[in-house]
């Protein structure tokens with residue numbers, strides 16, 4: 123095992139983070155569409171919920187990181203909507219995020235910005251449900267790649283109504299207030315060190331992840347990987363975070379621990395090393411860039427004061443407090459130990475059969 127890499131974050135304030143179950147989900151997505159190498163007898167990736175995040179600075183500034191899926195999916199850009207039925211995926215969405223916020227007493231005008239991790243339909247929601255005062259924040263290269271929106275540009279994945287009338291800000295990681303956390307270029311969004319946008323391209327042009335400081339003295343953080351990965355098995359295990367001898371999954375209804383050596387045999391059967399992640403991404407705007415981003419995120423994921431979660435993280439609902447509760451107390455509540463290896467639970471039959479079914 124290699125030493126834990128440095129991941130220094132300058133001193134700063136804490137922000138409040140609330141993880142919103144957007145009531146949207148994807149099911150029956152073929153495994154090979156997102157992940158490789160294959161798993162014998164597992165044809166689809168596990169259920170993919172869609173999360174959005176409420177972030178509030180210590181002086182009350184509020185932003186949303188991602189919006190999930192818009193409820194009126196038929197109003198997506200036709201270049202996106204017309205393709206969805208051909209995928210065979212099972213898609214569900216009950217509410218727009220604005221409805222979920224209003225049910226808890228918030229109004230759209232309470233927020234200063236919506237930050238899009240990237241342009242995909244299951245993350246952009248419907249910004250037009252928020253007042254024009256709410257800015258739209260995107261990653262580097264976004265405007266060149268996707269503006270103008272539909273209908274002015276027929277093949278754009280976004281709509282003109284997503285941004286018309288509101289300020290749209292593209293983060294420039296070469297600006298003077300950019301710093302590097304580990305090897306990740308970071309933008310101190312509130313300017314108080316509580317919430318960093320991270321330049322994590324590869325899955326999509328200008329894809330953003332984020333790091334929220336959840337406490338000070340001691341410092342703890344939640345890393346919002348968004349779609350840099352779709353399964354935490356694309357990050358774990360790693361050379362810095364090897365498989366435990368026994369994997370406790372009792373929070374997910376598995377009374378007996380899963381022996382780590384079964385996972386190692388399974389890895390071997392698929393040409394993977396024990397300390398390589400279970401999967402690599404199979405589809406991305408740039409696969410080599412996506413893989414480079416993942417190796418940088420692994421250096422954050424192995425820190426015991428950072429909880430890394432992804433935008434479709436299916437390990438969260440059983441264990442953590444969701445919106446309107448805050449997720450800041452994740453460390454004191456022991457959530458990381460429970461969810462860290464939970465992604466393995468979907469592959470237990472494959473482990474038991476040595477990967478050969």
Ligand SMILES: [Zn+2]
Nearest residue numbers: 242244349433
């Ligand atoms: Zn997604």
